[in-house]
Structures are given as C-alpha cells and as structure tokens.
Amino acid sequence: MKNRYLYISEVTDATHNLALEEYALTHFSEGTIILLWQNAKTIVVGRHQNTMEEINQKYVDDHKITVVRRMTGGGAVYHDLGNLNYSIITDNKGDETSQMKHLAAPLIDTLRQMGIDAEFSGRNDVVVDGKKVSGTAQRLYKNRILHHGCILFDADLSAVSHCLNVDQAKFKSKAVKSVKSRVANIVDFLDCKVSMEEFKGRLSDNLIASKNYQYLVLNETDYANISEIKISRYQNWNWNYGEAMATSIYNKVRYVGGKLEANVDVKEGKIARCKLLGDFMARCSVAEVERRLQGCRYVYEDIVEALNGCHLSDYFGQITKEEVVACICCRE
Numbered sequence: 001m002k003n004r005y006l007y008i009s010e011v012t013d014a015t016h017n018l019a020l021e022e023y024a025l026t027h028f029s030e031g032t033i034i035l036l037w038q039n040a041k042t043i044v045v046g047r048h049q050n051t052m053e054e055i056n057q058k059y060v061d062d063h064k065i066t067v068v069r070r071m072t073g074g075g076a077v078y079h080d081l082g083n084l085n086y087s088i089i090t091d092n093k094g095d096e097t098s099q100m101k102h103l104a105a106p107l108i109d110t111l112r113q114m115g116i117d118a119e120f121s122g123r124n125d126v127v128v129d130g131k132k133v134s135g136t137a138q139r140l141y142k143n144r145i146l147h148h149g150c151i152l153f154d155a156d157l158s159a160v161s162h163c164l165n166v167d168q169a170k171f172k173s174k175a176v177k178s179v180k181s182r183v184a185n186i187v188d189f190l191d192c193k194v195s196m197e198e199f200k201g202r203l204s205d206n207l208i209a210s211k212n213y214q215y216l217v218l219n220e221t222d223y224a225n226i227s228e229i230k231i232s233r234y235q236n237w238n239w240n241y242g243e244a245m246a247t248s249i250y251n252k253v254r255y256v257g258g259k260l261e262a263n264v265d266v267k268e269g270k271i272a273r274c275k276l277l278g279d280f281m282a283r284c285s286v287a288e289v290e291r292r293l294q295g296c297r298y299v300y301e302d303i304v305e306a307l308n309g310c311h312l313s314d315y316f317g318q319i320t321k322e323e324v325v326a327c328i329c330c331r332e
C-alpha cells in the first residue's frame with residue numbers, strides 16, 4: 001500500500017490553508033495526503049462564481065469576514081471555527097462521480113459511528129434529516145484528484161444565512177450560482193457533548209483508515225512555496241474578486257430628493273459602464289459622475305474615492321454620498 005500522510009493545519013487563515021492545499025495537490029505526486037484545517041470567519045467562493053453576486057459585502061465588511069476564491073467548482077460556503085474542512089489528495093482513478101461518493105464515505109462513517117444517520121445526497125452534499133451538514137467539491141490535476149469538504153460541526157448558522165444572502169434579481173451573468181440549502185450543525189444531532197477536537201480525531205481515524213500512515217512534515221522550502229501561492233493567488237483581489245464573468249447590475253434607491261437608478265456593467269471586477277437615471281432635476285449632466293466611475297474597481301471604498309470632490313447635489317439634488325454609493329454597490 002502506498003503511503004498515507006496526515007497533516008493537521010494549526011493555521012486558521014483561509015488564504016494559507018487554500019495555498020497549502022494547492023501546494024499539496026500540485027507538488028506531491030504520490031501517495032494519499034489528508035489535510036484537516038479550520039478557518040476563522042471566511043466565505044469561500046467557487047472557482048466559477050462572481051464573488052460580488054454571492055456575498056453580502058456590507059455584512060462581510062462589518063463582521064471582518066475573509067473572502068477567498070478556491071480552485072474547485074460549486075457554490076459559496078461560510079466557515080468559522082465551528083466548521084471543519086478536510087482535503088483528500090490521491091491518485092485519480094477515473095470515474096469522478098463514483099470517486100466523489102467513495103471519498104466522502106469516511107465522513108458518513110464517522111457520523112454514523114456517532115449515532116447520526118447521515119447520507120450522501122445526489123448533489124455532493126452530506127445531509128442529516130434532509131438538512132445539509134457538509135458540502136464537497138473536487139478538482140483533477142494531472143493524474144491526481146483533490147476531493148474536499150466543509151463540515152458544519154458547531155458553526156454560526158445565522159452568519160451562514162446573513163453573509164450569503166444576496167438579492168440575485170439585481171445581477172445578470174452566466175456565473176455559477178450557489179445552491180441554497182437548509183443547513184444544520186452536527187452537534188444538534190448528538191445526544192452527548194462532543195468537542196471539535198474529539199470530532200477531528202474521529203474523522204481523521206476514518207480518513208486514514210489504517211495504522212499505516214505518517215504525519216506529513218513540511219520543510220522551509222515547502223513553507224516558502226506555500227507563502228508564495230498564498231500571496232500571489234489567495235490574497236490577491238484579482239483572483240478573489242476580479243476573476244469574474246461579466247455581469248450587469250441593476251439597483252434603485254429612494255432618497256429625499258427622489259429616486260436614483262443605477263445600471264452598472266462590471267467586467268473583470270471593474271466598472272465598464274455606469275448609467276445613472278432618476279427623476280431628479282439635475283443642474284449638471286450626470287455623465288460627469290458616470291465618467292468618474294468608469295474603470296473603477298467595483299469596491300465600495302474605491303467608488304467612494306472616485307466620487308471624492310464631486311458635489312453630488314449638483315447632479316442629484318438632495319442626496320448623500322453614501323446613498324449614491326450604496327445604490328451603485330447594491331448595499332442595503
């Protein structure tokens with residue numbers, strides 16, 4: 001039997017952990033590597049999603065939640081220290097769908113051993129009582145496969161719904177959309193108290209499934225490479241937000257002076273075109289405001305900056321800068 005390696009990350013920064021996972025997939029060409037990792041408050045969006053369409057940016061900013069794109073497909077999920085992630089990197093044996101089920105089996109086994117009747121749903125989720133407790137995704141790389149999953153053990157479910165609550169009607173794009181599910185924490189199905197550490201131990205026993213494993217030891221070069229991937233990709237706005245499909249956004253707000261409507265086309269995360277309409281009696285042409293926004297990143301702070309020094313009342317009458325920016329950014 002080929003070697004099995006286990007690595008339990010001590011770091012709770014999602015950008016580090018995703019870089020570690022990518023490094024393990026692309027640099028270790030043999031054996032099975034199992035990673036267990038936890039992130040402090042983070043939203044992880046899928047490879048082919050438009051980040052801005054998936055997250056409630058105001059809630060994310062107010063609650064200091066990290067936002068990062070991963071390299072696998074699927075939808076956006078919320079992580080905190082009550083959520084546990086696992087990654088399995090192994091040889092690709094061909095049929096992706098059956099591998100998906102096979103690779104998620106240790107989680108189902110762990111839950112069943114704890115008296116929870118869990119099952120793998122048709123759409124790559126693990127569910128208990130019809131509620132999703134885990135989402136999974138995978139990606140192929142050369143002759144290897146990465147299968148990973150996030151598990152709601154004792155996470156803040158109100159944060160899950162708040163930060164992923166976005167009015168989809170405001171966006172038109174071909175990006176992959178998340179599939180909203182009813183979610184639950186594993187602790188809610190347990191009769192006795194189990195700590196996260198105990199659960200981690202049980203899951204890793206099932207993932208390793210043999211005594212024949214070693215702890216993966218990383219050296220200085222590995223850490224330097226991981227850090228390089230972390231900085232160039234997972235901490236890079238272009239990857240996390242900019243790498244997006246073109247999207248057209250429509251929003252409107254009412255303010256004391258009337259109604260403002262924003263039609264914004266965003267390409268690669270930047271405003272390609274912005275049209276502002278309303279029933280305001282403009283003293284100056286809004287074209288000047290629209291011009292200022294052209295090329296600006298579709299980011300609240302950048303839009304605020306682009307409008308610095310612009311007397312918005314000259315264009316819209318009685319309106320605050322916050323109201324204009326909130327309209328453009330769909331910030332409630």
Ligand SMILES: Nc1ncnc2c1ncn2[C@@H]1O[C@H](COP(=O)(O)OC(=O)CCCC[C@@H]2CCSS2)[C@@H](O)[C@H]1O
Pocket residue numbers: 044070073074075076077078079083085086132133134135136137148149150151152160164177178179180181182183
């Ligand atoms: N942490 C967590 N676990 C399970 N399900 C979640 C979680 N957070 C949100 N959700 C629910 O899943 C949907 C999105 O489901 P959807 O099916 O669209 O996407 C997924 O499941 C992707 C799973 C990715 C797993 C990776 C493993 C390591 S890094 S992230 C969301 O709208 C919520 O209803």
